[in-house]
Amino acid sequence: MLIPIAQADALVHAAMMRSGYDAAEARIIADHVMGCELRGVSFGGLSRALSLIDRTRLSPRRPTVVRRETPISALIDGQDQNGYLVAHQAVMLGIAKAKTSGVGLIGAYDTWYTGMYAHYLEIAAKEGVVAMAMGSSAPRVAPHGGREGRFGTNPIGFAFPSADQPIILDIATSVVPIAEVVLAGRTGRAIPDDVAFDPAGEPTTDPAAALAGALRVWGGHKGSGLAIAVQLMGMLAGGGAMPADYRDCGFFFMAMRPDLFADPADYAARVSAYAEAVRAARPLDPASPVRMPFDRSARTRAQIMARGTIDVPDAIVEELERVRDVR
C-alpha cells in the first residue's frame, strides 16, 4: 500500500516503543528505517523494522558500556543491543571527539544489525567531518578462491563534506546483499547462478541453499582482501572472528576534522568541483551520465519526498500495526 511518509514514521516509532525502546531510541531507529525507505532501499525499511523487533526479543535491554576511552578514541561494549543504537552512539561519539580532539576513532562490539552505513556517514558529512565506517559480521560470504563463508557482507564507507551534496560511499563486499537473497526466498524467485554456493560448496540458484551456504565475494581477490581487512577492523573493535548470525558484530568508525589538513571551506569547494568534473566525464552511454556515489540515493529520496508516500507491502504494515496495538 502507499502510506504517507509521516504515518509510516509514526508507525515505526510506536512499534519500537512497544518493543521496549524509549522515545529517543525509537526516534533513532525510526530515522534510520525511514532513511532506507526514502532512498528506495526497501529491504532496510519497514520490513527490516520487523526483523529488528524479532531480534530485540532475544536480548534483555541493557545499557551499553564504554570499556576504554581516550580523548581521541572509545571502545563501546554493545551488550548485545540493537546495532542501530550502538552504531549511532559510536558515530555521535566519534563526531564529538573529532570536533574536540581532531579525530574520533570508535570501536563497538557485541551488537547486531548495524544497518545502512550511508545513514551514519550522511550524519557525519552534515557535521562537517570526513568519516569512514566499517562493519564485520557472521561468515556468510566466501573468500576469493573459496566456497565457504569466512566474513560478512562487510560494508565499508566514506563521507566527505562538500559545498553542496556530500559525497557518501557505502559499499558491501558480497556480490548481492543477504536481504536480496532473503527477499527472493520469500517471493519464490531463484537467484542468479553466479552469486552463491550451497552448503556443499556448489553454485546454487536456490535462496534457501544460498543462505545455508555462502555468498560470493565481490571484486575477486581485491574485493576479498578488502572484506578481510574490514573483518580485521571489526575484530580490532572487539567483534568476533567468525560470529554467529546477528551476534558479535564489530563496528569501526573514524571521524576527522578536515582542518587538520586543509581549510574546510576550500576543501568543500574543491570536493564539489571535483564531483562535477566526474559527472561531466564522457559517458559510455550518452543516456547514462556518470554518477558520483550518493547521486542515485539523493535523487530517489527527492522523488519519494516529493511524492509524499512510500510503497510497502500490506502484510508488513499490518504486522507493524499489530506490534503497535498489542495490549
Place this chain on the structure above:
Amino acid sequence: MLIPIAQADALVHAAMMRSGYDAAEARIIADHVMGCELRGVSFGGLSRALSLIDRTRLSPRRPTVVRRETPISALIDGQDQNGYLVAHQAVMLGIAKAKTSGVGLIGAYDTWYTGMYAHYLEIAAKEGVVAMAMGSSAPRVAPHGGREGRFGTNPIGFAFPSADQPIILDIATSVVPIAEVVLAGRTGRAIPDDVAFDPAGEPTTDPAAALAGALRVWGGHKGSGLAIAVQLMGMLAGGGAMPADYRDCGFFFMAMRPDLFADPADYAARVSAYAEAVRAARPLDPASPVRMPFDRSARTRAQIMARGTIDVPDAIVEELERVRDVR
C-alpha cells in the same frame, strides 16, 4: 641477467647517490626498490629506479616542510620531491605519533611516485600498529560508466600486526597497473581488449593509445566509488583534484595503536588464528588453497631470497651502472 641481491641493492644505492640523494635517502629508496624486486613486482624494481632518476632531474632538491601539525596529525608539503621519500617520511611520522598519541594521521602533497604501499604497510605492521594508506594521482583511470580519466590507479591498503606473518592488503583501483601497460608497449605486446580506452574513448588493445586515453576502473561502480574516495582523501592531504602526470599526488596515512581497543598480544593472536581459518576455507580448486593478502608476496620473497639473485634485463642493469659511473 641474474644479479646477486646485495649487488643489485648496492647498485641502486650508488646510482641514487649519483643522482643527488644523500646516503640515508638513497638507502630508503633502495630498500623500497629492492622490496619490489624481492616480491617479484619487477616493474617497481630496478626499472622503476631508472624512472625515479629521470623524474628526479626535473625538480630541484629541496627539503620537505611540515605545514600543519598536532600531536595526532601532520601535513607534509612534499616540495615536488620523490614520493618514495615523502611517503616514507609520512609513514615514519605517523607511526611515531601513533606510539605517543594513539593515532597518527598524516597527509602529504606536492609529491610523485609514492611506490608500492605494501612496503610502507609492512613497516607499520612490524612496528605493531594497525595502518591504512591511500594515494591519489593523475586522472589515468575512467570512472564507472565513463570513458575518460578522472582519478589515478589510486591504491588503498591496510596493515594488521599478527602473531606471525602480518596481514598486508595493497590494492589498486584500475583493472591493470599503468606499469603493465608501459611494459606491454616497450615489448611490443597488445593489451587485453577490455582494460583501456583510447583518447577517443573507444576500447583499445594498443598500449600507447591506452596511455594517451584512460584505463578501466576495477570493480564496477563499487570499485569506482572507492577510487573516488581515495582521490578525495588525497585531495584532503593537499593533492590535486586532477593533477598532471607524476605531479601533485596526494598521500594519506593513518597508524593506530591497537591498545586503543584491544590487548595487542591477544589481538595479534586472534588475527593469526583468523588468517589460518581463511586459508583453511574449502577451496574452489583443491590445487589452489585460499590465500590471505600478502601470502603470495611473502612466499615469492622467501623463494627469491633463498635463490639469492634477482633477474633483471641487461639493459636496465647497464643503464644503472652508467648512472653510477658517470663522472
